[in-house]
Amino acid sequence: MGIETQFRAIVVDRTEDAEGKKTQSSALRLVDDGFLMPGDVTVAVDYSGINYKDGLALMGRPGVVRVWPLIAGIDVVGTVESSTDPRWSAGDRVILNGAGLGETHHGGLAERARVSGASLVRLPAGISAKRAAAIGTAGFTAMLSVLALERGGITPDSGDILVTGAAGGVGSIAIAVLAARGFRVHASTGRADELGGYLRGLGAAALVDRRTLGDAGKPLQAQHWAAAIDSVGSATLANVLAQVNYGGVVAACGLAQGPDLPTTVMPFILRAVSLIGINSVEAPLPLREQAWGRLAADLDLGLLDGLTEQIGLEEAFGAAERILAGTIHGRTVVDVRQ
Known part of the structure; x- marks a missing residue:
């Protein structure tokens, strides 16, 4: 595809040697829209985050990623570019947590994502994209x-x-x-x-x-x-x-x-x-909307800012290592454009 569709993504892959030993690894790659999985909404991703599951995936630990190759990241916060789902239009600001992201469907540690509109939540008024990513999964x-x-x-x-x-x-x-x-x-x-x-x-x-x-x-x-x-x-x-x-x-x-x-x-x-x-991956849409509505109402956003660190996409690997080591506290936001 054309260079205009290319974007950066952290991709988890698995190899198998001659003796049948399987090894999982991750790398920052340049891919294009043809790499993405089916979905009815294409999102320009602004932010993702580093959760414990992301740490496991990026550091090659088993149990999270179940298809390969796969873009990592269980959170997406961004802007709809195009949609065939009538609930969503270009320009809508959206959030997606779980729903198979980074496990069975390409995730948010990339500059673009193609997802199902059925689990998307509209970014609540008063919460910025960065703060939504800080909240994250x-x-x-x-x-x-x-x-x-x-x-x-x-x-x-x-x-x-x-x-x-x-x-x-x-x-x-x-x-x-x-x-x-x-x-x-x-x-x-x-x-x-x-x-x-x-x-x-x-x-x-x-x-x-x-x-x-x-x-x-x-x-x-x-x-x-x-x-x-x-x-x-x-x-x-x-x-x-x-x-x-x-x-x-x-x-x-x-x-x-x-x-x-x-x-x-x-x-x-x-x-x-x-x-x-508590299963955040398969939470139904009404519960997702209720939870985000309550987060907008109950969470002190100034307090959230104080527990948030922002990093760039290349720095996600170091953050993944630290979250597994237990040396990170609070939330780590990934600006995928940085």
């Missing part, structure tokens, strides 16, 4: 988790809320939103000395050493939490469940420690604890 997931707690009957009067993985993107925005709505939030972190001020600035009332949650514990423990938002999984989630009050609610949205859940049914049948899974 992490903030979207955090708000889905807050909505799940609310559907479970949790209010600020219910008691203390625990947020694990507190310094990450999901945790940071969850703390900010919950605190703004009057909840008393305890933030679990392994870097209290380094990040205690940051977490308290988001609204955390108290800090919890993650080491107290990270190892196997008893299936029922002293009750501390009215509810929790957990992005860690494994033994941490098991301990959280064991410490939640009778009738409490836990929203599970990540597996940074691991996908296993070494617990028993006891928190559920003896304390009536509810464990709610």
